[in-house]
Amino acid sequence: MTTSSKALGEVCADVRPGDADDAVQGVAPEHVAAPATVEEASELMRVAAEHGLAVVARGAGTRMDWGAPPRRCDLLVDTRGLDRVIEHAAGDLVVKVEAGLPLHRLSETLEASGQRLALDLPLEGSTVGGTLATAAAGPLRLRYGTPRDLLIGVTVIRADGAVARAGGKVVKNVAGYDLGKLVTGSYGTLGLIVEAAFRLHPLPRGRAFVTARTAGATAAGEVVRGVLHSAIVPSAIEVDAPADGPVTVGVLVEGSPSGVTARADAAAALLGPGAEVGEAVPSWWGRGLAGEILIELRVKPTDLPRVLDIAAGAEARGSAGSGAWQIALPADAGARRVAEVLEAARDLGHAVVLTAPPELREGLDMWGPVPALGLMRRVKDQFDPEHRLSPGRFAGGIC
Template sequence: MNLDVDGCDLREATVEDAVCGVVPRYVAAPSDTDALAGVMAAAHRSALSVTVRGGGTALDWGGTPRSLDLLVDVSALSWIDHIAGDLVVEVGAGTPVADLYAALASAGQRLSYDPVRLGCTVGGAVATGVSGPRRLLSGALRDLVIGMTVVRADGVVASSGGRVVKNVAGYDLAKLHTGGFGTLGVIASVAFRLHPLPESLRVVSARVSSRSRAEEALAALRATSVVPSAVELDWPPEGPGRLDVVLEGTPAGLEARAGRTVRALAENGADGPPTVREELPEGWGLLPAEGTLALVTTPPAQSVAAAAWVAEVSGAVDAGARTQGSASTGSLVVSFPPGTAPERIGLVVDGVRSATEHPLVLLRSEPDVRAAGISPWGEVPGLGLMRAVKDSLDPGHRLSPGRFAGGI
């Protein structure tokens, strides 16, 4: 086995390099895309299994790797090529999302994606594919990707799309890699379309004490023309829920839109007068950094019902689950407090999967939950097609084996 590649540092791994509890044999840190391609080609020749690390904030997400010989650290692939006049940016996969936001803000622009983890990198955000609250207006993260460069399992560099928003050349391979947990290729860089920074912001918040009142409030909001950037539902284990409606635009226009939103909620479902703030709540869009997390996907009209059902099942087994997420897109995250007994989590997971048609995926499982054998993915529609794609792009099944649905 020879992993010596120009521009790539190699060392033996330690327990701090573990992925879902599995410690790799080696860690490679390429300095650029060429070095990344070189080390992937070397790993291919030696038939090594490979997993990728960026900021390291999601190494406990997804399934447990069946094998892990080499951890490839892409944190050195950190650069930003901002084409402000075209509202486009191309970014190295190892670039911290916070650095990208700061660079774009200085030019009055933004990537309309709310990070769900502190310290995440661009490559990690794309590889996990979970989008924050503003997906309602701007689309999910995958919708903001217009180009991508990846390194295949055999070390070949491949690109799709480009740095032009209306580019339609070739297959949209970027969609396959977004949310693929690094099982189809190693992301080297990503091109995004951008939006201008809004001049002003308002957050209208309302308490809702029951499922019926929350659904009434959302129906009233849909009947208005306020066009929110996000509508977030927070359904705690006990007590009333909360709706946060984010409005963005010019100061003059926002006053009228906020007023219409307040009236709609106050007259339909809100318990008490809604409040209005001029900044986002602390920790906006961030998922809990500890505990087990599950993603539930529902039709938007059933978001409140799904959250209420999770609360009911969780309450029956004292699991303490909290449900938060985009009520208007049906993307909800269920968080269990750290240390929740695996059998209680299993009862909630089984209850949601068996009693509803809503897919539930365990994004992050605590070690004892993994040991309990709770399936992270449940039943996966289209799994045969997904396996065929895996066979085509990674025939040796060496890229993050077992990390994705169905053990892919």
């Protein structure tokens, strides 16, 4: 037993040697620890600091293939033991939870009170912490924003093991820096997210999905534009464009049952004669694409036809009303094709390779130009001066 495993075992009941199944993009951790409490997690991080261990956090592990592989991984912290709903103040439309709680379980708790956390669940099983760490969002972003917009308080364990909180459990609060936004989307490079408080919304009493196949990219662009600038107030405007299939536009309308009917009809009129209105979620709706090469884009809503043009022959899906897209390419697409897609996408806005086969990664600029990277590096240096938290996983090779 090494000194570090002994020390880890003294502060956390559930510590074991890592095995091949725990590998993060091929990098197997020496230890895997599953803290049951925030205190245990804090002690683990303190011991990791004392022993100079590189730490990677894992929730349900649904997005471990996103980002670059860690340069080192001595300790994998499995957060799934931190799965309590700490407080659901239904009357205040606020919930505070531990980070290892799966989003679907949170939804079940909230539904019982007629409420929801207005975030989609693009990947089955995802935890609160993982969703925050990757800033993953789906169709509802158009109306409710992304995780950063709903997060009102956060508890993070720093690289040195100290437990730091920011925000709180009230929706309106401008006291101190908003560290919640800073750690959202930081891929575990600034600290271990252990608790989060969110603003909730009432579950809408009615909803309708309006979908229609369009004649192609230009037509889809016109339809989306029409809905976006209408009085329909959609909760989401999505586009699904399979590699060889037709381009489908989908609109989600939520509200009171009678209102929804009228607005869905209005949306159907804008979508054209083939539009279908239904309560059932379309099979593709909000599902993350499964391609081996996955690229995320942020562009202007009006860039829709160009995005589909760039993706031609590959799969594209996105929140067209917000200009947030994913393009999925097959593993055999070839480095040149991927580079072409990236170059064209980066002419429009930002594009990041979320995941790609290891042999392709080498030759790809995964993150592309990241504005303010210098400042980001300095933030990293402050929070993790020894560069032990998810080293190498993040933008610009932040290590």
